[in-house]
Amino acid sequence: MTAATIDQVSPTIDQDGEVDWRALLEQAMTMPGHLGDTYCRFHQYSLANQLLLWSQGVTEPCAPFKVWKALGRIPVKGGARFVRHPRPVYEKDAETGERVVKFVRFVLRRSTFPYSNTVGPEIEWPELPEWDAQRALAALDITQVPYAMIDGNCQGYSYQRNVSVSPTAKFALKTLFHEIGHVMLGHTSDSADGESACSRGVREFQAESVAYLLAHELELSEWAPEESRAYIQQWLGDEEVTDGHIRAVFTAVDKILRAGRTVTDTDVDEETGEPIAS
Incomplete structure (x- = not known):
């Protein structure tokens, strides 16, 4: 089976008609x-430039005019911020006569x-139609907070019981799933132990x-399954996955x-009018 046809394969269905996870x-x-380009659309600014941008009050993705234009956004005139740009200083080599770099100086440009x-x-x-993100977040006691990182290639992050999705995320809801997953798996807990105390991969x-x-x-349509597969396989590498790790995913x-399921008429007790626990 080729990569071009692989996403046209229907998910495996078990004998009860459910998706076989x-x-x-x-x-x-x-x-x-x-x-694809999800994690490489933005320039990765150096730590020095990130500190410079933070000193200017910037805590969000940044990019030059051309990058924003390619992403369908137009920068506001006068809205640029300073970053350091390398400017090499040349000299002629005494032996070869060729022009070589003597040293590199940095200049500030609002770019x-x-x-x-x-x-x-x-x-x-x-x-x-059958699942609501805000309902799920409330039921799981998870708070979605504003994104506060300069790195535009980072799609989102999570800490404690907080999740954040970048305003430039390519697949926002899939990213939210990922960050909620980190919280529910205990990866953001200060006291993670057992199967939760695992490697980054x-x-x-x-x-x-x-x-x-x-x-x-x-049945989310706005995402790229092939990117998720590549992400999973690259992070996993040679790491060993135990049955406990997999059971934790399913849980x-x-x-x-369950937390985000929309309550329907069939989910309500006819006598009390209260939702029926599934």
Whole structure:
């Protein structure tokens, strides 16, 4: 089977007519994937430039005019911020006569624009008929907080019981699934132990696996399965995944699904009018 046709394969269905999560996860770990440009659309500013931008009050993704234009956003005139640009100083080599770099000096130029100083379409959060993100966050006691990082290639992050999604995230809802997964798997807990106390590779594998299964289960259309597969496989590398790691993924997916399910008429007790626990 080729990579071009792989995403046209229907998720494995078990004998009860439900999506077989274990088979689907096996596909994510073994089928071909491709990362695309999701994690490389922005320039990675040096630590020195990040500190310089922070000193100017910037805590959001930044990019030059050309990058924002390519992403469909137009920078506001006068909204640029200073960053350091290298400017080599040359001299002629005494032996060869060739021009060589003597040293590099840095000059300040107002050449990068914070996200809030650009104009264009905002994130469109896909609506799912059977699942609501805000309902899930409230039920799981998770807070979505404003994104506060300069790195535009980072899609989101999580800490304690907080999650954040970048305003430039390519697949916002899938990213939210991923960050909620980190929280539910105990990766953001100060007292994580047992199966939660695992390597970074296993943690990223688990969180993206949660997102992968949720996206299939909820029939999310605005995402790229091949990118999730590549992300899972690259982070996992030679790491060993235990049955406990996989069970933790399934438990997290189940809790997130239940937390965000929309209450329907069939979910309500006819006598009391209260939702029926599933």
